[in-house]
Amino acid sequence: MNYLGIEKTKTDKTVKELNQLLACHHVYYQNLRNFHWNVQGENFFALHAQFEALYQDARTQIDAIAERILTLRHRPMSNMSDYLDASMVDEAGNVKDDRKMVSITLDNHKRIIECMRNVLDAAENAGDEGTNDLISGFLGDIEKKSWMLDAWLSHHREPVAA
Ligand SMILES: [Fe+2]
Numbered sequence: 465m466n467y468l469g470i471e472k473t474k475t476d477k478t479v480k481e482l483n484q485l486l487a488c489h490h491v492y493y494q495n496l497r498n499f500h501w502n503v504q505g506e507n508f509f510a511l512h513a514q515f516e517a518l519y520q521d522a523r524t525q526i527d528a529i530a531e532r533i534l535t536l537r538h539r540p541m542s543n544m545s546d547y548l549d550a551s552m553v554d555e556a557g558n559v560k561d562d563r564k565m566v567s568i569t570l571d572n573h574k575r576i577i578e579c580m581r582n583v584l585d586a587a588e589n590a591g592d593e594g595t596n597d598l599i600s601g602f603l604g605d606i607e608k609k610s611w612m613l614d615a616w617l618s619h620h621r622e623p624v625a626a
Pocket residue numbers: 500516
Protein backbone atom coordinates (compact mmCIF):
# COMPACT_ATOMS: atom_id res chain seq x y z
CA MET A 465 0.00 0.00 0.00
CA ASN A 466 1.26 3.44 -0.89
CA TYR A 467 0.73 4.97 2.54
CA LEU A 468 3.23 7.74 1.87
CA GLY A 469 1.28 9.59 -0.79
CA ILE A 470 4.56 10.35 -2.58
CA GLU A 471 5.19 9.03 -6.09
CA LYS A 472 7.92 6.38 -6.10
CA THR A 473 9.88 8.23 -8.78
CA LYS A 474 10.06 11.22 -6.44
CA THR A 475 11.60 9.19 -3.62
CA ASP A 476 14.24 7.56 -5.86
CA LYS A 477 16.62 10.53 -5.66
CA THR A 478 16.07 10.90 -1.89
CA VAL A 479 16.80 7.20 -1.37
CA LYS A 480 19.97 7.42 -3.47
CA GLU A 481 21.21 10.25 -1.25
CA LEU A 482 20.12 8.44 1.93
CA ASN A 483 22.05 5.36 0.84
CA GLN A 484 25.15 7.47 0.27
CA LEU A 485 24.70 8.98 3.73
CA LEU A 486 24.32 5.45 5.14
CA ALA A 487 27.57 4.43 3.43
CA CYS A 488 29.38 7.50 4.81
CA HIS A 489 28.10 6.76 8.30
CA HIS A 490 29.36 3.19 8.25
CA VAL A 491 32.90 4.19 7.32
CA TYR A 492 32.76 7.09 9.81
CA TYR A 493 31.57 4.67 12.52
CA GLN A 494 34.46 2.29 11.90
CA ASN A 495 36.96 5.17 11.85
CA LEU A 496 35.69 6.17 15.30
CA ARG A 497 36.08 2.61 16.61
CA ASN A 498 39.59 2.58 15.20
CA PHE A 499 40.40 5.83 17.04
CA HIS A 500 38.66 4.69 20.26
CA TRP A 501 40.87 1.58 20.32
CA ASN A 502 44.15 3.05 19.11
CA VAL A 503 44.32 6.48 20.72
CA GLN A 504 47.32 6.92 23.03
CA GLY A 505 49.00 9.60 25.05
CA GLU A 506 48.17 12.42 27.40
CA ASN A 507 44.65 12.90 25.97
CA PHE A 508 43.79 9.20 26.11
CA PHE A 509 41.02 9.31 28.71
CA ALA A 510 39.15 12.25 27.15
CA LEU A 511 39.44 11.07 23.56
CA HIS A 512 38.86 7.36 24.24
CA ALA A 513 35.52 8.33 25.83
CA GLN A 514 34.69 10.97 23.22
CA PHE A 515 35.26 8.64 20.26
CA GLU A 516 33.01 6.10 21.95
CA ALA A 517 30.24 8.69 22.45
CA LEU A 518 30.51 9.65 18.79
CA TYR A 519 30.35 6.09 17.49
CA GLN A 520 27.37 5.28 19.73
CA ASP A 521 25.49 8.22 18.21
CA ALA A 522 26.59 7.19 14.70
CA ARG A 523 25.29 3.67 15.34
CA THR A 524 21.87 5.01 16.35
CA GLN A 525 21.76 7.24 13.27
CA ILE A 526 22.79 4.39 10.96
CA ASP A 527 19.75 2.41 12.06
CA ALA A 528 17.41 5.38 11.70
CA ILE A 529 18.70 6.19 8.19
CA ALA A 530 18.35 2.56 7.03
CA GLU A 531 14.84 2.32 8.47
CA ARG A 532 13.85 5.60 6.81
CA ILE A 533 14.89 4.05 3.47
CA LEU A 534 12.65 1.06 4.26
CA THR A 535 9.83 3.41 5.24
CA LEU A 536 10.21 4.98 1.79
CA ARG A 537 9.64 1.46 0.37
CA HIS A 538 13.22 0.93 -0.79
CA ARG A 539 16.08 -1.29 0.37
CA PRO A 540 19.00 0.09 2.35
CA MET A 541 22.49 -0.61 1.06
CA SER A 542 23.74 -3.39 3.35
CA ASN A 543 27.09 -4.73 2.15
CA MET A 544 30.39 -3.39 3.44
CA SER A 545 31.95 -3.43 -0.03
CA ASP A 546 29.05 -1.29 -1.32
CA TYR A 547 29.55 1.16 1.54
CA LEU A 548 33.22 1.52 0.71
CA ASP A 549 32.38 2.16 -2.94
CA ALA A 550 29.67 4.72 -2.23
CA SER A 551 31.10 6.52 0.80
CA MET A 552 32.45 10.06 0.57
CA VAL A 553 34.24 9.30 3.86
CA ASP A 554 37.51 7.40 3.47
CA GLU A 555 38.86 4.74 5.79
CA ALA A 556 41.27 6.33 8.25
CA GLY A 557 43.90 3.60 8.16
CA ASN A 558 46.65 3.52 10.78
CA VAL A 559 46.74 6.86 12.55
CA LYS A 560 49.00 7.32 15.58
CA ASP A 561 48.63 11.00 16.44
CA ASP A 562 45.60 11.90 18.55
CA ARG A 563 45.33 15.37 17.00
CA LYS A 564 45.30 13.81 13.57
CA MET A 565 42.47 11.53 14.73
CA VAL A 566 40.38 14.54 15.74
CA SER A 567 41.26 16.35 12.53
CA ILE A 568 40.21 13.34 10.42
CA THR A 569 36.97 13.08 12.41
CA LEU A 570 36.23 16.72 11.71
CA ASP A 571 36.92 16.16 8.00
CA ASN A 572 34.57 13.13 8.09
CA HIS A 573 31.93 15.43 9.57
CA LYS A 574 32.39 17.89 6.72
CA ARG A 575 31.65 15.14 4.19
CA ILE A 576 28.68 13.81 6.16
CA ILE A 577 27.25 17.32 6.43
CA GLU A 578 27.52 17.59 2.63
CA CYS A 579 25.70 14.24 2.27
CA MET A 580 22.98 15.38 4.67
CA ARG A 581 22.43 18.59 2.69
CA ASN A 582 22.09 16.48 -0.48
CA VAL A 583 19.42 14.38 1.26
CA LEU A 584 17.60 17.51 2.42
CA ASP A 585 17.60 18.99 -1.12
CA ALA A 586 16.18 15.77 -2.58
CA ALA A 587 13.61 15.38 0.20
CA GLU A 588 12.43 18.95 -0.18
CA ASN A 589 11.97 18.42 -3.93
CA ALA A 590 9.86 15.34 -3.20
CA GLY A 591 7.77 17.04 -0.52
CA ASP A 592 9.14 14.45 1.89
CA GLU A 593 8.88 16.18 5.26
CA GLY A 594 9.47 12.97 7.23
CA THR A 595 12.97 12.53 5.79
CA ASN A 596 13.57 16.24 6.13
CA ASP A 597 12.67 16.18 9.82
CA LEU A 598 14.89 13.16 10.57
CA ILE A 599 17.96 14.41 8.74
CA SER A 600 17.58 18.04 9.85
CA GLY A 601 17.93 16.86 13.45
CA PHE A 602 21.02 14.83 12.60
CA LEU A 603 22.49 17.78 10.71
CA GLY A 604 22.16 20.16 13.66
CA ASP A 605 23.67 17.49 15.90
CA ILE A 606 26.76 16.86 13.78
CA GLU A 607 27.27 20.59 13.24
CA LYS A 608 27.37 21.05 17.02
CA LYS A 609 29.76 18.15 17.47
CA SER A 610 31.96 19.65 14.76
CA TRP A 611 32.14 22.92 16.67
CA MET A 612 33.31 20.99 19.74
CA LEU A 613 35.99 19.11 17.83
CA ASP A 614 37.14 22.35 16.24
CA ALA A 615 37.31 23.98 19.70
CA TRP A 616 39.44 21.08 20.94
CA LEU A 617 41.75 21.34 17.93
CA SER A 618 42.22 25.07 18.43
CA HIS A 619 44.13 24.23 21.63
CA HIS A 620 45.94 21.20 20.27
CA ARG A 621 48.13 22.10 17.33
CA GLU A 622 47.28 20.02 14.27
CA PRO A 623 50.12 17.86 13.02
CA VAL A 624 51.38 18.07 9.47
CA ALA A 625 50.03 15.33 7.18
CA ALA A 626 50.63 11.83 8.55
FE1 LIG B 1 35.60 0.35 24.40
